[in-house]
Amino acid sequence: MKTYYNPEDLKKFGKIAEFQKPLADKFFDYYGEVFAEGALTAREKSLIALAVAHTIQCPYCIDAYTTDTMEKGCDEEQMMEAVHVAAAIRGGASLVHATQMMNKVKEISM
Amino acid sequence: MKSLKAQNHRLSSSEEEIEVLEMDMPSFSGNRFAVELESSNLYPLKPTQIEILQINLGKMCNQVCKHCHVDAGPDRKEIMTRDTMQECLQVIKNHEVTTVDLTGGAPEMNPDFRWFVESIRAIDSEINIIVRCNLTIILANPKYHDLPEFFKKHKLEVASSLPYFTAMKTDSQRGDGVFDKSIKALKLLNEQGYGVEGSGLILNLVYNPSGAFMPAAQAGLEAEFKKRLADKFGITFNSLFTITNLPISRFLEYLLRSDNYEGYMEKLIESYNPVAAAGVMCRNTISVGWDGYLYDCDFNQMLELKVSAEDSQHIRDWNHQSLTDREIIVKNHCFGCTAGAGSSCGGTTT
Secondary structure: OOOOOOHHHHOOHHHHHHOOHHHHHHHHHHHHHHHOOOOOOHHHHHHHHHHHHHHHOOHHHHHHHHHHHHHOOOOHHHHHHHHHHHHHHHHHHHHHOHHHHHHHHHHHOO | OOOOOOOOOHHHOHHHHHHHHOOOOOOOOOOHHHHHHHHOOOOOOOOOOOOEEEEEOEOEOOOOOOOOOOOOEOOOOOEOOHHHHHHHHHHHHHOOOOEEEEEOOOHHHOOOHHHHHHHHHHHOOOOEEEEEOOOOHHHHOHHHOOHHHHHHHOOOEEEEEOOOOOHHHHHHHHOOOHHHHHHHHHHHHHHOOOOOOOOOOOEEEEEOOOOOOOOOOHHHHHHHHHHHHHHHHOOOOOOEEEOOOOOOHHHHHHHHHOOOHHHHHHHHHHOEOHHHHHOOHHHOEEEEOOOOEEEOOHHHHHOOOEOOOOOOOEHHHOOHHHHHHOOOOOOHHHHHHHEOOOOEOOEOOO
8 A cells, every 4th residue: 555654755855865865955954963962962952852752742752762762772651751841842832922811802792 | 461472473583684674764774883994994894812601501581571582571481501501611621711791681590500609610610701690680599699609619700780879760671660670689798898988799780771862980880889779779880881772682573662773773883882892802802692603792692693603603613713703794773882972792892
């Protein structure tokens, strides 16, 4: 069955350079730098990436950063907590807009 | 859980395992590892010098870990005899081996384990003796309860597997209840001074991934283990060794059954590191099987690939020169020791 997402395509990520190499090179250099040890550890960055992957709901990123966080020594509990952070922010982003709804309700109500 | 051998599983045959390791895959085929070594100017791979004698005292074990490369367990009866141990003692006496590394199975289950340790110490009071203790053996039977005192008396270095600092991950790999028992055993070792600063008694832990992924960086994970084990259980230890799972025996069976084999092998191959290849443990180690036959490493032992030195394939025929001059036998499982930061029984190699 054909689907839009094919797990095998994740391995081809580097091949985006085929169509526009200078931009791809710049992107991958940047990407590598971003995930290197810095003020944050590579492990902390990997957990952030896992949470973001769930927020943007990218199947490639979820596969990649599930493996990567495990390879950075994280366990299931830590990984799920990271996803809950993403979910809390996402849920909170909806709920905080309720203040706008409430403002409007009050504006047009007697 | 039974051993692969007791199940009469096809992967309990080393020929079958080697066949799988060399079968044609879309991304690799044949003895790809030899090709990689050649490109690093390391083929044929030769020893540097023989410093470590790693001795398998038997395949019997009180645990049946899901990833075990020995396929060890309570149903395995292969055990080293005292006669073969005597032959090992001759080699330790006559050659400059700096470390004797006792492994199994659970080496302590060999009825001559204590006699063997005492005999090694009688020959050399300073030689480093490592015991690869699975921790739970200490609590498995009253006759093993005094092992921590015995280890201390003979100044053994203890190396123990603990895949994680939580029960879920540890038990999923090593069996239900193993984590709690391991924690109790670690406390008993700490009570004797093992892993305690200033005691001189070394307690190292060994981490290996609980699945088809690569190990974490050793230094960072060691810091995490130290913090978690100290904070929650008051346990201390010296170093954490991170080890890559090699695709043989039960771990190979898992990889094939879970459809992870090709992806895992690809990852090992992509992560080939020539610096790690130059530092592989088979260059300074000889592995002795329970029956006295000699191998380049514990993994080659399980694949029944005897050393290539034809006049020195058994401990009783030890020819130091032949063994030092031999070519080390390599196959695709060796990618497990050369991936990333490298892997050995002493952790990373780079």
